[in-house]
Amino acid sequence: MASVQDQFRAYLAKHNLKVTRQRQIILDAFLSSPSHLSAEELYIRLRKKHPNIGYATVYRTMKILAESGIAAERHFGDRQTRYEPNTGEDHHYHLICEECGNIVEFEDLQIDFLLQKAASAHDYTLSHRRLEIYGRCPKCQNK
Ligand SMILES: [Zn+2]
Ligand SMILES: [Zn+2]
The missing domain is CATH 1.10.10.10 (Winged helix-like DNA-binding domain superfamily/Winged helix DNA-binding domain)
Known part of the structure; x- marks a missing residue:
């Protein structure tokens, strides 16, 4: 490559x-x-x-x-x-703190599976996926 x-x-x-x-x-x-x-x-x-x-x-x-x-x-x-x-095949997801803007990346095979299942259920093939979860990070919760 x-x-x-x-x-x-x-x-x-x-x-x-x-x-x-x-x-x-x-x-x-x-x-x-x-x-x-x-x-x-x-x-x-x-x-x-x-x-x-x-x-x-x-x-x-x-x-x-x-x-x-x-x-x-x-x-x-x-x-x-x-x-x-841009690493192409990897599909990580993001957690974003709405207060301080901190961003955490994570991977989750169960989420991968569910998204694949949702695409299949609608006869789609899956090319890429994106998931963002917004909330408050541990630091901001303790303020
Ligand atoms: Zn925060
Ligand atoms: Zn990222």
């Missing part, structure tokens, strides 16, 4: 976009940061070490990463687009 770096370069070449140092830095930062960051959060993380990289560049590069299939876009009800590595 092609590496993420190869995938990135191939996508840029195909769309006549240059492999710039800034784009490369943003890709590396995305891959080494915690999951579910917005473009703005990634920009803030980058700013200290790379003050020459502007928010617009981070924003556009994250769009490129999403279009190329390297990143998956997620929306968790706060109007922010968040990104996580």
